[in-house]
Amino acid sequence: MDLTRRHLLALAAAFAGAQAARAGTAPMNVVTTTGMIADTVRVIGGDAVTVRALMGPGIDPHSFRQTRSDIVALTRADLVLWHGLYLEAQMEEFLARLAARQPVVAVGEAVPESLRIAHPDYEGRFDPHVWMVPDLWRHVADGIAVALAEARPDAARDIARNARAFRADLDRLGIYATETLATIPPEARVLVTAHDAFGYFGRAYGFQVEGIQGISTESEAGLARIRDLVELLVARGIRAVFVESTVPDRNIRALIEGAAARGHEVRIGGELFSDAMGQPGTYEGTYTGMIDHNITTIARALGGQAPQRGLNGWLAAEG
Structure with a gap:
């Protein structure tokens, strides 16, 4: 048939x-x-x-x-x-x-x-x-x-x-x-991620958002984009960048290595859920848990104040 x-x-x-x-x-x-x-x-x-x-x-x-x-x-x-x-x-x-x-x-x-x-x-x-x-x-x-x-x-x-x-x-x-992300110092509100999935987030909560790739992961990240973002990390003193659960981390690693070559240390601030949630059966595998995780991870990595286990105390423990 x-x-x-x-x-x-x-x-x-x-x-x-x-x-x-x-x-x-x-x-x-x-x-x-x-x-x-x-x-x-x-x-x-x-x-x-x-x-x-x-x-x-x-x-x-x-x-x-x-x-x-x-x-x-x-x-x-x-x-x-x-x-x-x-x-x-x-x-x-x-x-x-x-x-x-x-x-x-x-x-x-x-x-x-x-x-x-x-x-x-x-x-x-x-x-x-x-x-x-x-x-x-x-x-x-x-x-x-x-x-x-x-x-x-x-x-x-x-x-x-x-x-x-x-x-x-x-x-x-x-x-x-709103309340948690407002605790991040204004000068630290720069969110660098694997692709440009956080535009609405940045607009809503006052962040400069920089994705290595564009809105779609189908776009390619050029060497010029990597160089520009390395320059941004060094010039702004940005200490943390973020990987995404649905995007390979090679471009983020390239940023970290590029900044290190310039004498500036950058770490991975955590993994964010961008285009998919966490594992089924977990709090992060729900819409609320996904967003709670992102908010809490970003705030803690960029110098803000947030409970380690998030809004409801249900996030997985770090490490």
């Missing part, structure tokens, strides 16, 4: 499954691209959903391509939620075709355009990393709640209740971010 025929059969099964879910009380089968969306769906959807994320810890969504098993999961889903804003660049064509056959929603695009950061190189495109700021992720959470309630109107009341509780958690996380 050829792949196209298998896809058509899978689509027919998906429609049948969706009708059965709507007719009864079985949990709705939701497939998401990123872990951040999946975790938010689990919290807001509660017992009304089962969730599968295609992209696990350490997976770079910019370069991710769906496998055959991913295609089967997507076509069998009652609801597909992806980020959009050109994050899943390699999947966009497939997801557009899928949207003609079943419910598919780009929830990242719930963030109003007026709040997005324009892509520096492509007109009409935007920085997709809106999850870095809890106040922006509220819009995505609201979009997820709407999509879930529309797909499962019988569970709409529970979904609305869970969404309110999640928004309250985001408010608390946002306050922690």
Whole structure:
């Protein structure tokens, strides 16, 4: 049987499954691209959903391509939620075709355009990393709640209740971010990372953000960029740079070596979660834990004050 025929059969099964879910009380089968969306769906959807994320810890969504098993999961889903804003660049064509056959929603695009950061190189495109700021992720959470309630109107009341509780958690996380990051001396608020995933973070909390690569990890880091950042580290006396869980650390190591050659010592301030969360079953493997980890790690590395175990006291102990 050829792949196209298998896809058509899978689509027919998906429609049948969706009708059965709507007719009864079985949990709705939701497939998401990123872990951040999946975790938010689990919290807001509660017992009304089962969730599968295609992209696990350490997976770079910019370069991710769906496998055959991913295609089967997507076509069998009652609801597909992806980020959009050109994050899943390699999947966009497939997801557009899928949207003609079943419910598919780009929830990242719930963030109003007026709040997005324009892509520096492509007109009409935007920085997709809106999850870095809890106040922006509220819009995505609201979009997820709407999509879930529309797909499962019988569970709409529970979904609305869970969404309110999640928004309250985001408010608390946002306050922690603002207060904790404000303890970093102004002259030390320079965040150097592997790629430019922290633009919204920098705008929200007053940081100069410098990524070695651009907004997408598909861009290449040139020698000139490395030299410029080494010059910045030396001139500003920056003592810490950060690796990312989804990006190889070779360029960060090159920065450290370049600064050392200039007589300036720079250390790795920690690993940040940029495009994926931590391991499943851990606090860092949740949206709240991911952001708590980043806030706490950045603050402690750059001279601010933050509890070692973070907002809720649940972060993994250092070392």
